[in-house]
Amino acid sequence: MKRTWESFSNKELLVSPSLLAADFSNLESEIKRIEDAGADMLHLDIMDGHFVPNISFGPPVVSAIRKKTDIFFDTHLMLTNPAKYIEPFAKAGADLITFHVECDDDPDEVIALCRKFDLKVGMVIKPKTPAEALFPYLEKIDMILVMSVEPGFGGQSFMSEVLGKCRTLRNEITARNLPILLEIDGGIDAKTVIPSAQNGVNLMVAGTSVFRHPEGADKAIELLKSAQKDLVL
Numbered sequence: 001m002k003r004t005w006e007s008f009s010n011k012e013l014l015v016s017p018s019l020l021a022a023d024f025s026n027l028e029s030e031i032k033r034i035e036d037a038g039a040d041m042l043h044l045d046i047m048d049g050h051f052v053p054n055i056s057f058g059p060p061v062v063s064a065i066r067k068k069t070d071i072f073f074d075t076h077l078m079l080t081n082p083a084k085y086i087e088p089f090a091k092a093g094a095d096l097i098t099f100h101v102e103c104d105d106d107p108d109e110v111i112a113l114c115r116k117f118d119l120k121v122g123m124v125i126k127p128k129t130p131a132e133a134l135f136p137y138l139e140k141i142d143m144i145l146v147m148s149v150e151p152g153f154g155g156q157s158f159m160s161e162v163l164g165k166c167r168t169l170r171n172e173i174t175a176r177n178l179p180i181l182l183e184i185d186g187g188i189d190a191k192t193v194i195p196s197a198q199n200g201v202n203l204m205v206a207g208t209s210v211f212r213h214p215e216g217a218d219k220a221i222e223l224l225k226s227a228q229k230d231l232v233l
Contacts, residue, residue: 003041005072005120010173010181010182010202011202012228013204013225014041014202015039015040015210016040016074016203016204017039017043017205018045018210019031019043019065021212027065028069032068034211035069036217037210039221042074047152051100051151052151062089063091063093065093066093072095073093073094073095073096075094076098076145077098078152081104086119087113096122096143097114097119098121098183099122099124100125101133108140111140120142121140122181123145125145130165132168134169138178142180143182145183146169146182148184148185151186156187158187158192163195163196166182166184166196166199169182170201182200182202183204183205184196184205193227202231206224210224
């Protein structure tokens, strides 16, 4: 059964496996596998070959998999101009759009478009972007995503230097008493989930460590969620 946005808490450790690490020749069964394993969301990495040096997939693929699952779609737009793609992804079945503060479009315009199409909205920062870049938008968004690798390719190593930004953002979320989910993406596994949780991150994007875990997705998600005890708010 699909979890609604209202059922998610920023005090609960959540897992959003990244579809980019799945077997693309059998997406329906791959998605069912992580759903059965207890995934809370499905992370969709959308890359344009311009904002990042890679291309992934677009609205037709999102629309196709939407017909096969009702899991919450956590849709990460790594696009130079996300504004013109909000409507296509909304119509394809996205539930939440996250876009980069470093993009070329006006963030307020992108946020307004997401709201127009009844989407939840998040903002993303790359590893070198300061946490404070998001402060002006906190009251307007539902999620923050901190990249712990350079966006564009899966399988990179976790950059621990971003953890200070995570703590800064969690402290600001708490100080303003906001319900924002704090998400991290890049190199998350059973080891790196712990310092992430200790620095206030409650939503873990995990690709390779879930879809390709030698003991299966069930074990992978169980290990990630065991870090609930390490979550420091």
